[in-house]
Amino acid sequence: MDAKTLQIRAVQLTINNVSDSQVLGDLLNQIPLAEPTESVYTDGAYDTKQCRDVIADRQAHAVLPPRKNAKPWKDTKVHSLERNELL
Secondary structure, three states: OOOOOOOOOOOOOOOOOOOHHHHHHHHHHOOOOOOOOOEEEOOHHHOOHHHHHHHHHOOOEEEOOOOOOOOOOOOOOHHHHHHHHHO
16 A cells, blocks of 8 residues: 555455465565555564565565564564564
């Protein structure tokens, strides 16, 4: 959803055995690369390295809380370090 216009920018329907985090890349791919994405806001279901990588690939800022019972990540990617600080 566009925060300024409130227009829905991407949508993905899934079946029960597909997690939210598995489709984030598909959602972001629905938005043309020529249209910059400043931030991606999600819930803790998207707290995966893959999701944070997909968001970083779009040069966007990830605004998502760590999952419940989250453990620190050992890699030194910027988005991993930012997440670890939230823990």
